[in-house]
Amino acid sequence: MTAIRTARDRARAEVTHEIKAEARRQLADHGAQQLSLRAVAKELGMVSSALYRYFPSRDHLLTALIVDAYDALGEAAEAADAAVDRADHRGRWRAVCRSVRDWARAHPHEYALIYGSPVPGYHAPQDTVAPAIRVALLLVGLIRESWAAGTLVEPPAAEALPPALAEQTRRLADTLAPELPLTVLARAVLAWTHLFGLTSFELFGQLVGSMDPAEPFAEYAADQLADYVGLRAGIPG
Amino acid sequence: MTAIRTARDRARAEVTHEIKAEARRQLADHGAQQLSLRAVAKELGMVSSALYRYFPSRDHLLTALIVDAYDALGEAAEAADAAVDRADHRGRWRAVCRSVRDWARAHPHEYALIYGSPVPGYHAPQDTVAPAIRVALLLVGLIRESWAAGTLVEPPAAEALPPALAEQTRRLADTLAPELPLTVLARAVLAWTHLFGLTSFELFGQLVGSMDPAEPFAEYAADQLADYVGLRAGIPG
């Protein structure tokens, strides 16, 4: 558990890391579909069968890359958030939205790997869920901060969730943000799905011919979503 | 141009259709990734090379399936729309949203084929754009009807689009809905992206652990989107 012990272990960790690095390079260049164990092995001066000492299958290697991609995206979003005044919750929201889009555009194949259609037969193992929700946690976190600061605009009181949705939202709130009104949390989830839905739409070419380039539309969407969840502009002071 | 002429032509059309049918079956069963020309050929009692008389490559066959999928989805949406009172624009909106989700859940692999990450290297040819926009046209159409009927709630006048987006939206409006206020059209596009974004999120497993099952949330989203674009409930009479 402590440090890496034997020379064998150290070598093993190093080779594992090198395989992932080369695989990530090929993924970024040619996409997940084209990621070939043989090509990775060749580039590393190994023979394909040797890779199976480190990853039991292509899917396992892909899973490792998925976790890395989620983490990279989460890190980018957190960095963007951290660069904005803590009290400017709306500005932070917009920064996170922009960072997601920017990261996706900079790493289209990685983005497609995590938010595109899942590889058939492939089902995400449990290791991927924790890194997968980093951006969602970030968004909920800043909404909570705005709520705590008293700057969050609540949805109209008349708007009640239907019972089934209220129950689901309550369960979600219990582990995520018990103090938030359920309507706020439901709207936050909706905004979250929209952020990634729009990013995917742009990246997968569905906007070509309408809102293309998508930059102004993405900015507008981030604004509208901030309104929708109730984030107010600027710093109270 | 008139009818199918010679026996050869008839045979060719029939075989082409059978290839597509078998390919669609395999696509529905195992996903696009697993769609193999050899398997299709074997199932049809042919040899793989013979298929190349009908489709010059796997991608071309896939493109044919994509067009079919867009058309099937468009047809389902149009049927759902047609089943609702013409004057109940909000009801029609919700029916279309529900039909998209239903179709996607009934045909996950076809849906993934058209709204998932594009196959690497694959770029949609022009044939696919016309069927691809059927649902969008349907949604814009019913918004226009509501506008014409005077039942559409306009966004707050204070909400102006930033110049770049206004210009894009205007270009879109010119060929789509010249009479609609730009803010309405922009909101419609946003709602359109959200509809498919949410559907993809559910289908690709991103909602597992939060809004799962997604039924109540999807209904809620359709409602919220109807509000957002300004569709009022019920029939004026």
Next chain:
DNA sequence: TCCTGTCAAGAGCGCCGCTCTCGTCCCTGG
């Protein structure tokens, strides 16, 4: 020192998309 576990390598299996060649059959123009 022996022995056990780890490792890279190689051969090979059954797939895949795709190409090329070769007979065959039928349609059509003379």
Next chain:
DNA sequence: CCAGGGACGAGAGCGGCGCTCTTGACAGGA
């Protein structure tokens, strides 16, 4: 009516894929 040409299916084959199994070299613990 018949010869030529075009469309067709079959087959062999190429290079590549994921993955398995066996083999031999090497290092660390008993």
